[in-house]
Amino acid sequence: MPQTKWVYTFGNGAAEGRAEMKNLLGGKGANLAEMSSLGLPVPPGFTITTEVCNAYYDNEKTYPEGVSAQVDEALKAMEGVVGSRFGDASNPLLVSVRSGARASMPGMMDTVLNLGLNDETVAGLIAVSGDERFAYDSYRRFITMYSDVVLGVDHFHFEDILDLYKEDNGLILDTDLGAEDWKKLVVEYKAKVEEETGSPFPQDPRDQLWGAINAVFASWMNQRAETYRKLHDIPRSWGTAVNVQAMVFGNRGDDCATGVAFTRNPSTGEKAFYGEFLINAQGEDVVAGIRTPQNLTLKGKEDNNSDLPAMEEVMPEVFKQLDEVRTRLEKHYRDMQDIEFTVQAGQLYMLQTRNGKRTAQAALQIAVDMVEEDLITPEEAVQRIEPASLDQLLHPTLDPDAERKVIARGLPASPGAASGEIVFTADIAEKKAAAGASVILCRLETSPEDIHGMHAATGIVTARGGMTSHAAVVARGMGRPCVSGAGELRIDSKHNTIMVGELTLKEGDIITLDGGTGEIMLGSIPTIEPELTGNFAKLMEWADKTRRLRVRTNAETPADCQVARNFGAEGIGLCRTEHMFFDADRIVAVREMILADSEEGRRKALAKILPMQRQDFTEIFRIMSGLPVTIRLLDPPLHEFLPHGDAEMQEVADAAGVPVSKLHERAVKLAEANPMLGHRGCRLGISYPEIYEMQARAIFEAAIAVQKEGKDQVEPEIMIPLVGLRKELEILRALVERVADEVFAEQGARVKYLVGTMIELPRAALRAADIAGSADFFSFGTNDLTQTTFGLSRDDAGAFLGTYEQRGIIEKDPFVSLDQDGVGELVALGSERGRSTRADLKLGICGEHGGDPASVAFCHRTGLDYVSCSPFRVPIARLAAAQASLKGE
Numbered sequence: 093m094p095q096t097k098w099v100y101t102f103g104n105g106a107a108e109g110r111a112e113m114k115n116l117l118g119g120k121g122a123n124l125a126e127m128s129s130l131g132l133p134v135p136p137g138f139t140i141t142t143e144v145c146n147a148y149y150d151n152e153k154t155y156p157e158g159v160s161a162q163v164d165e166a167l168k169a170m171e172g173v174v175g176s177r178f179g180d181a182s183n184p185l186l187v188s189v190r191s192g193a194r195a196s197m198p199g200m201m202d203t204v205l206n207l208g209l210n211d212e213t214v215a216g217l218i219a220v221s222g223d224e225r226f227a228y229d230s231y232r233r234f235i236t237m238y239s240d241v242v243l244g245v246d247h248f249h250f251e252d253i254l255d256l257y258k259e260d261n262g263l264i265l266d267t268d269l270g271a272e273d274w275k276k277l278v279v280e281y282k283a284k285v286e287e288e289t290g291s292p293f294p295q296d297p298r299d300q301l302w303g304a305i306n307a308v309f310a311s312w313m314n315q316r317a318e319t320y321r322k323l324h325d326i327p328r329s330w331g332t333a334v335n336v337q338a339m340v341f342g343n344r345g346d347d348c349a350t351g352v353a354f355t356r357n358p359s360t361g362e363k364a365f366y367g368e369f370l371i372n373a374q375g376e377d378v379v380a381g382i383r384t385p386q387n388l389t390l391k392g393k394e395d396n397n398s399d400l401p402a403m404e405e406v407m408p409e410v411f412k413q414l415d416e417v418r419t420r421l422e423k424h425y426r427d428m429q430d431i432e433f434t435v436q437a438g439q440l441y442m443l444q445t446r447n448g449k450r451t452a453q454a455a456l457q458i459a460v461d462m463v464e465e466d467l468i469t470p471e472e473a474v475q476r477i478e479p480a481s482l483d484q485l486l487h488p489t490l491d492p493d494a495e496r497k498v499i500a501r502g503l504p505a506s507p508g509a510a511s512g513e514i515v516f517t518a519d520i521a522e523k524k525a526a527a528g529a530s531v532i533l534c535r536l537e538t539s540p541e542d543i544h545g546m547h548a549a550t551g552i553v554t555a556r557g558g559m560t561s562h563a564a565v566v567a568r569g570m571g572r573p574c575v576s577g578a579g580e581l582r583i584d585s586k587h588n589t590i591m592v593g594e595l596t597l598k599e600g601d602i603i604t605l606d607g608g609t610g611e612i613m614l615g616s617i618p619t620i621e622p623e624l625t626g627n628f629a630k631l632m633e634w635a636d637k638t639r640r641l642r643v644r645t646n647a648e649t650p651a652d653c654q655v656a657r658n659f660g661a662e663g664i665g666l667c668r669t670e671h672m673f674f675d676a677d678r679i680v681a682v683r684e685m686i687l688a689d690s691e692e693g694r695r696k697a698l699a700k701i702l703p704m705q706r707q708d709f710t711e712i713f714r715i716m717s718g719l720p721v722t723i724r725l726l727d728p729p730l731h732e733f734l735p736h737g738d739a740e741m742q743e744v745a746d747a748a749g750v751p752v753s754k755l756h757e758r759a760v761k762l763a764e765a766n767p768m769l770g771h772r773g774c775r776l777g778i779s780y781p782e783i784y785e786m787q788a789r790a791i792f793e794a795a796i797a798v799q800k801e802g803k804d805q806v807e808p809e810i811m812i813p814l815v816g817l818r819k820e821l822e823i824l825r826a827l828v829e830r831v832a833d834e835v836f837a838e839q840g841a842r843v844k845y846l847v848g849t850m851i852e853l854p855r856a857a858l859r860a861a862d863i864a865g866s867a868d869f870f871s872f873g874t875n876d877l878t879q880t881t882f883g884l885s886r887d888d889a890g891a892f893l894g895t896y897e898q899r900g901i902i903e904k905d906p907f908v909s910l911d912q913d914g915v916g917e918l919v920a921l922g923s924e925r926g927r928s929t930r931a932d933l934k935l936g937i938c939g940e941h942g943g944d945p946a947s948v949a950f951c952h953r954t955g956l957d958y959v960s961c962s963p964f965r966v967p968i969a970r971l972a973a974a975q976a977s978l979k980g981e
């Protein structure tokens with residue numbers, strides 16, 4: 093049997109892997125291989141596959157046979173290319189060890205640099221570099237990183253030793269320390285490691301290497317990585333690869349540098365090279381946000397008001413080379429790239445390329461520009477945008493005319509406006525947000541430990557860090573507005589205060605930030621609605637051309653209907669009439685109706701509601717003219733409309749002219765042990781037909797009135813909720829038809845209309861073939877259908893579903909994303925059975941799932957005619973429907 097290939101080499105203009113092998117080599121490994129094959133300057137190295145990671149975890153953390161030998165062989169090949177040997181005391185090969193999963197998980201897992209240094213090889217590094225200080229500095233960095241990542245000796249131990257050393261010797265900055273200082277510190281660091289772990293710091297480079305490989309695989313299961321995976325829907329089973337690569341040094345003098353760049357602006361999408369670098373610095377220094385980086389281009393320097401020289405000025409040759417690499421990578425990958433590079437002694441090395449994370453605004457700009465540049469097709473552009481990310485564009489921005497008191501400026505790291513209470517820690521951000529507060533997380537800088545707080549916050553501010561700092565990258569990925577590097581803010585997280593100028597802010601104070609301009613303002617500032625024109629409109633037009641599934645909205649107020657129509661809704665899929673019953677001007681009559689003892693009494697009260705309902709529907713029909721409007725007859729149990737507190741009870745009793753005892757009596761009578769499964773939905777229509785009669789009359793009278801105004805045809809679709817038995821629908825359908833005939837006769841005019849039902853109960857789905865005999869359409873009410881299929885109360889599930897998700901019992905909250913296996917099977921079965929009776933049965937979905945991209949794709953595959961979702965999700969559903977079509981499912 094041929095041996096499994098566990099290790100893939102790259103470098104020297106060749107590679108065993110390719111960009112398409114991301115699943116096996118991880119994103120980083122696959123792209124290093126690709127760049128190598130393209131002939132770009134990539135330090136040689138090798139990738140240990142994700143299959144090794146999975147095998148390692150499947151076999152109680154042991155490696156499959158052959159891995160070790162293949163690593164040795166790859167190491168040898170690397171030595172050949174570089175011309176130095178691993179562990180050689182005179183000319184040592186040093187390596188970096190990094191993780192690299194299929195999807196990029198910035199900052200989530202561990203990295204070790206300068207591996208291969210020990211008491212002997214450090215002498216070799218001095219000989220080769222001719223720089224003793226650099227060699228000892230590298231060695232102490234290696235000890236710090238390795239001890240932290242592999243040996244579990246925390247960073248702060250080394251920081252403390254360093255601080256003490258500086259104090260004792262009257263030194264302030266790291267750059268004040270010379271070779272002798274670092275040399276002494278290396279001795280102290282090693283002693284600390286021995287003290288903490290009980291063993292000396294490992295000197296054998298091979299032990300070091302395997303220690304680091306083990307640590308990278310272990311980091312796949314750490315808490316940060318788990319959280320990130322959960323937030324981004326990355327399955328644990330993907331595993332991570334490990335990349336071992338020859339070190340190049342950006343910290344070997346002033347002709348060395350390290351940097352990160354985007355081939356286009358990741359915030360706005362502008363076609364401009366965009367990045368930052370640090371001279372004489374190593375690896376993570378840029379991302380860590382410890383020093384303020386310099387811009388690559390003069391334009392960037394200007395845009396960011398930087399005083400520091402741009403690379404274009406100080407390293408013009410390297411910049412030119414890098415700019416060429418940028419063009420080549422974009423042409424090759426046909427997408428915006430996020431790259432990492434190092435310059436060693438004036439020579440450029442590429443360390444990474446990947447498709448860059450970007451804001452929704454940038455994603456649109458880039459997709460539209462790339463179509464115009466003939467790099468991609470409109471269909472590809474449609475597939476490039478994450479539907480859920482459109483949310484970022486659909487929300488208000490700061491009113492430009494509103495007064496604003498700017499207290500500080502930072503970098504415009506992630507666009508959008510946010511107001512909220514200042515908080516200083518991720519945990520408090522999470523806690524306050526869970527209690528419903530809007531919070532702005534303010535940190536000196538963020539780290540991967542803060543990710544849950546960043547997610548919970550409505551906005552993020554950091555005092556340090558550039559446009560590619562952790563805060564900036566993560567905020568953009570999450571769509572959170574962010575201002576980074578606001579150096580004027582003195583954030584004191586010990587005392588929970590921010591000092592800025594004369595001002596002292598504390599936890600709970602309200603600030604507003606504009607991530608598009610970098611401004612931070614005092615107090616809360618009014619916002620304006622977004623305009624959906626330009627790139628957005630263009631992309632939506634491309635999306636609409638490719639989708640089959642129609643998109644309607646769930647709305648009942650004229651304002652919501654208008655927003656939805658502006659967002660491209662093609663009708664209303666659910667108008668919940670009970671929301672209209674709660675309006676202050678009619679709740680009195682509604683309660684009067686509930687309190688009435690007789691049908692006659694109820695009819696009297698309903699007659700008062702009729703004109704108001706008619707007015708509601710008239711306004712909706714006007715806005716939606718030419719489009720179908722599905723109106724659901726009354727659904728909730730009647731006691732929901734009764735007052736609760738004693739004072740309110742008395743008020744209602746007085747208004748209705750009945751003693752308060754009667755109200756109590758009625759409330760007791762209407763009380764149910766399990767109202768969600770009680771006297772609601774069509775059961776109300778059966779018990780109190782006069783309610784549904786009034787509603788049907790209001791609908792038909794409104795439709796005829798609007799039609800008489802000369803508007804385009806209105807198509808009411810009258811929907812009966814919570815049907816479980818065909819007989820229920822038959823009775824209520826006959827009622828609606830009778831009222832229609834009455835109104836048509838009175839008005840001397842007719843409108844086209846449909847009568848259908850919601851499928852919200854498993855019995856209705858199972859008996860769909862029978863029920864379809866009385867229905868013109870079905871609309872799957874997947875909120876209730878999820879509740880009734882799981883036997884899971886939608887009002888109480890929040891208390892424990894979180895635990896279910898954490899423990900992996902469910903992947904996603906089934907009230908948010910359709911449980912396709914279970915509830916979905918009922919939807920598919922109900923559709924199929926319904927259509928077996930009526931081939932032209934119109935099918936839609938109006939539960940919350942109608943705006944969830946994964947559920948939209950499911951509805952497309954299942955052959956539904958439309959989805960209906962809340963107004964702000966209409967564009968998301970349009971795009972998700974187009975992507976589902978393009979996937980050809």
Ligand code: PEP
Nearest residue numbers: 873874875876877938939
């Ligand atoms: C449903 O049950 O899915 C539905 C849309 O109705 P409601 O949420 O009003 O119960």
Ligand code: MG
Nearest residue numbers: 852873875876
């Ligand atoms: Mg329902």
